[in-house]
Amino acid sequence: xxxxxxxxxxxxxxxxxxxxxxxxxxxxxxxxxxxxxxxxxxxxxxxxxxxxxxxxxxxxxxxxxxxxxxxxxxxxxxxxxxxxxxxxxxxxxxxxxxxxxxxxxxxxxxxxxxxxxxxxxxxxxxxxxxxxxxxxxxxxxxxxxxxxx
Numbered sequence: 547x548x549x550x551x552x553x554x555x556x557x558x559x560x561x562x563x564x565x566x567x568x569x570x571x572x573x574x575x576x577x578x579x580x581x582x583x584x585x586x587x588x589x590x591x592x593x594x595x596x597x598x599x600x601x602x603x604x605x606x607x608x609x610x611x612x613x614x615x616x617x618x619x620x621x622x623x624x625x626x627x628x629x630x631x632x633x634x635x636x637x638x639x640x641x642x643x644x645x646x647x648x649x650x651x652x653x654x655x656x657x658x659x660x661x662x663x664x665x666x667x668x669x670x671x672x673x674x675x676x677x678x679x680x681x682x683x684x685x686x687x688x689x690x691x692x693x694x695x
Contacts, residue, residue, distance in 0.1 A: 554600050559589030559607075580618055584610035638666075638684035645694045648677045652691070659691065 566582030588607045592598055641661060649665050650658035652673040659668045659679060670691035673679055683690035 552600055554592070554603055556589040556593035556596075559585050559592055559603070563589060576618065577615075580614035581611045584614055638681075638687070638689060641666075641681045641689060642683060643681065645678050645680050646691075648673045648675055648679055651675050652677075652679075659689065661689075 563582045563584075563586035566578045566585060570576070570578040570582060584607055587610050588603055591606060592603060646659045646661055648657060648668070649660040652668055652670055654672070655669055657668050657670075657673065658665045659681075667688045668679065668691045669685070669688050670679060670682075671693060673691075673693065678694040679691040680694045681689045682692050
């Protein structure tokens with residue numbers, strides 16, 4: 547083992563980097579990408595300076611791995627920003643406060659309202675077909691409605 551460590555070549559580091567990058571393709575979520583890049587960088591440095599000791603190679607690998615991971619972590623944190631449309635994929639939340647027409651009479655607290663080209667289940671006070679109601683909330687796929695003024 548010591549003989550292997552004392553004779554590490556740039557090919558060993560490039561092979562390690564390639565293996566880590568291949569494993570990243572299978573879904574590591576970005577974690578192995580930066581470690582693989584660090585291994586490849588140590589391989590390039592070992593090619594440029596072939597007399598580099600194995601201890602220094604491992605030290606560089608560790609520092610580069612930590613440095614690239616921290617760089618990516620900070621970059622990802624700074625990229626997170628608030629959306630100007632926080633309810634984009636919450637269709638029911640977008641409808642709160644809007645007025646619609648009852649499509650199927652609300653009887654016993656349940657019925658349907660027409661929303662654009664679709665029909666939503668509605669819960670609220672009894673209302674006849676054609677009555678205008680305002681959406682006041684949402685419970686799953688059911689819109690909570692009240693009589694519109």
